[in-house]
Amino acid sequence: xxxxxxxxxxxxxxxxxxxxxxxxxxxxxxxxxxxxxxxxxxxxxxxxxxxxxxxxxxxxxxxxxxxxxxxxxxxxxxxxxxxxxxxxxxxxxxxxxxxxxxxxxxxxxxxxxxxxxxxxxxxxxxxxxxxxxxxxxxxxxxxxxxxxxxxxxxxxxxxxxxxxxxxxxxxxxxxxxxxxxxxxxxxxxxxxxxxxxxxxxxxxxxxxxxxxxxxxxxxxxxxxxxxxxxxxxxxxxxxxxxxxxxxxxxxxxxxxxxxxxxxxxxxxxxxxxxxxxxxxxxxxxxxxxxxxxxxxxxxxxxxxxxxxxxxxxxxxxxxxxxxxxxxxxxxxxxxxxxxxxxxxxxxxxxxxxxxxxxxxxxxxxxxxxxxxxxxxxxxxxxxxxxxxxxxxxxxxxxxxxxxxxxxxxxx
Numbered sequence: 001x002x003x004x005x006x007x008x009x010x011x012x013x014x015x016x017x018x019x020x021x022x023x024x025x026x027x028x029x030x031x032x033x034x035x036x037x038x039x040x041x042x043x044x045x046x047x048x049x050x051x052x053x054x055x056x057x058x059x060x061x062x063x064x065x066x067x068x069x070x071x072x073x074x075x076x077x078x079x080x081x082x083x084x085x086x087x088x089x090x091x092x093x094x095x096x097x098x099x100x101x102x103x104x105x106x107x108x109x110x111x112x113x114x115x116x117x118x119x120x121x122x123x124x125x126x127x128x129x130x131x132x133x134x135x136x137x138x139x140x141x142x143x144x145x146x147x148x149x150x151x152x153x154x155x156x157x158x159x160x161x162x163x164x165x166x167x168x169x170x171x172x173x174x175x176x177x178x179x180x181x182x183x184x185x186x187x188x189x190x191x192x193x194x195x196x197x198x199x200x201x202x203x204x205x206x207x208x209x210x211x212x213x214x215x216x217x218x219x220x221x222x223x224x225x226x227x228x229x230x231x232x233x234x235x236x237x238x239x240x241x242x243x244x245x246x247x248x249x250x251x252x253x254x255x256x257x258x259x260x261x262x263x264x265x266x267x268x269x270x271x272x273x274x275x276x277x278x279x280x281x282x283x284x285x286x287x288x289x290x291x292x293x294x295x296x297x298x299x300x301x302x303x304x305x306x307x308x309x310x311x312x313x314x315x316x317x318x319x320x321x322x323x324x325x326x327x328x329x330x331x332x333x334x335x336x337x338x339x340x341x342x343x344x345x346x347x348x349x350x351x352x353x354x355x356x357x358x359x360x361x362x363x364x365x366x367x368x369x370x371x372x373x374x375x376x377x378x379x380x381x382x383x384x385x386x387x388x389x390x391x392x393x394x395x396x397x398x399x400x401x402x403x404x405x406x407x408x409x410x411x
Contacts, residue, residue, distance in 0.1 A: 008129050016122045016353040024347050035400030036369040038347035040174060040320060043372030044234040047286045050278045057273035064266045067257060068095025068242065072272050075279035076242050080225065083205055084214035088225070088244040094256060095275075097267050099202055099226040099241030102256075105263065106198065106224065106243065107131040109255040112164025115156060117148045119322070119354035121174045121200070136160055137355055142313060146176040146322065150185035157193050165195040169215055172203040172317025175354045175364035177298065179209065179316040187218035196249065197223040202241070203318035205232035205287060208295040221248040231318070232287060233278050234372070240271050289379045294319050294367075296385045297397060301367050304401045309408050321365045322351070327411045328361035336361050344403040365404075370394030 003010075013019075020038035028034050045051075067073065073093040080088055096102040104127040107114065113134045116124050128135045138148045138156050147169075148156075157165060167190060171180040180186070190197050197215055204212045204227060216223040228241025245253040298315035305323055306312050312323040330336040333350035340346050340363075351362030375393035379385065391398050 008132060011129060012126050015126075016349055020347055020349055027341075027345075033345045034341075035344070035346045035396050035403065037365045037367065037400060038349050039368075040318075040364075040366040041236055041368060042231055042234040042319075043368045043370055044290050044376055045373045046233060046235045046238075047278070047281070047283050049281050049283070050233065050235070050274055053277035054270055054274035057270045060269035060273055062269060064269050064272055066261045066266050068093065068267065069272050069276070072276050072279070073242075075276050077244065079279040080227065080244055084201065084212055084216065084225070086214060086216050086220065086225070086244070088246070092244050092246060092253070093242050094245065094253065094260065095240065095242045095267050095272065096260065097241075097264050098230065098239040099200070099228045099243070101239075101264065102241060102243045102260075103127065103198060103200065103226055104131070105259045106252065106256055107133055107166070109252060109259050110164070110166050110196075112166055112196075113160055113162045115153070115160075115165060115167045115195075116355060117146070117168070119146060119173075119175050119351060119356050120168060121170055122349070122353050124168050125355060133166075134162070142311065142322075142324070145178040145181060145313065146173060147171070147178070147180040147182065148186065150182060150189050153186060154189045154193075157189070157195065163193075165193070166198055167195055168198050168200060170200040170202075171215075172207055173320075174203065174318060175320050175349070175351075176313060176322040177315040177318050177320040178313050178322075179207065180215075183213060183215040184218045187215050187223075190222060191219050194222070196252070199223050199225045201225055201227045202231050206291060206294060206319070207317040208291060208298075209316055216244075216246075221246055224249065224252070229275060229278055232290070233283075234290075235278070238271050238274075240267055240275050285380065286376075289376055292385065293372075293375055293379055297367050297370070297390065297394060300387070300390055301365065301397065301401050304405060307405075307408075309411075310405075315367075319366055319368050321367065322362060323365060324351075325361045325363075325408055325411075327408065329411070330361065332358040333361055333363060334358060337363055340404065340407060344400075344407050346400050346404050346407075367397055369396040369400065 073090040077088045118137045225244040230236035348363035352358035
């Protein structure tokens with residue numbers, strides 16, 4: 001019998017982040033205590049005003065324009081410009097059912113090769129494989145915040161025969177939780193070789209260090225920016241995101257709109273109307289306290305883990321850490337994570353899922369396994385957080401980190 005599945009699909013496995021979430025549910029069902037540090041999902045509730053907007057628009061039921069509601073595109077552009085100091089217009093915006101879908105469809109439309117810094121988010125590479133785009137991994141180092149140097153990027157570009165190149169940059173970064181400090185230098189190289197940058201800024205509003213900087217500030221004509229509601233607004237299950245594509249990349253935008261029209265048609269009407277409130281409303285108190293909790297929790301985990309046995313960078317945004325277990329002696333990082341889960345109940349994702357050599361004993365840790373609703377309510381009415389707050393509202397973080405540290409010390 002002839003093969004009925006395309007060859008590139010047979011090389012795929014289920015998304016690592018979704019798979020670990022399902023594995024945790026199965027283990028919990030069997031009575032095992034699990035610390036869910038593997039799945040990166042916001043623990044916080046959607047702001048009340050945004051929920052009310054969804055309720056008030058639940059009767060909306062007709063197909064909306066494929067590109068998205070005009071009022072929503074305007075609100076999204078203005079919100080993006082406010083936070084990353086850009087100059088996008090409503091016509092630059094394409095609304096989609098989450099940024100994951102949109103970045104995949106950009107890859108489907110794009111005729112060229114893909115450069116991915118190692119490490120990178122788990123789905124970039126599989127999406128490229130499905131879209132039949134060749135992937136070139138670009139090595140990074142922990143002492144450079146897990147981002148590529150300008151020289152390394154230029155050297156990689158020179159080795160690639162195809163001159164149509166799409167470079168992914170994700171800052172704050174998943175999986176490392178760090179921020180790129182050399183955006184301007186990377187932008188200069190991209191501009192020099194006329195490559196396109198896809199700047200995944202889904203964590204931009206969860207930046208702990210003040211004003212966010214986007215690589216689009218340095219290379220506006222060649223940068224596609226994506227973001228959405230899943231991380232800062234706690235609305236991952238609502239599935240709404242957008243891309244901002246400058247007029248200089250009009251060919252990509254027009255092609256994307258065609259592909260979108262033949263795939264998802266348009267995003268859910270009630271969700272789009274609710275998203276207008278998300279992007280136009282004042283959610284500064286909500287966002288300030290979300291960041292306060294994440295920064296405090298991330299730094300707590302960092303301080304507990306860092307040692308001569310565990311190398312880890314201080315978190316700068318999002319909700320991840322990327323520890324390396326120096327004394328671990330397993331054949332692969334996947335094997336190490338299985339041992340950690342078996343012996344401690346702590347679920348992590350191996351560094352190899354993010355493009356790193358499987359022989360490096362690195363894993364991604366998501367510090368979101370806590371009661372976000374009550375923690376947020378407490379934080380809004382409290383001036384300062386302390387260890388007692390974590391023990392009360394985030395006991396799994398305290399217990400899981402302690403179990404992980406004990407495991408490392410026992411090796």
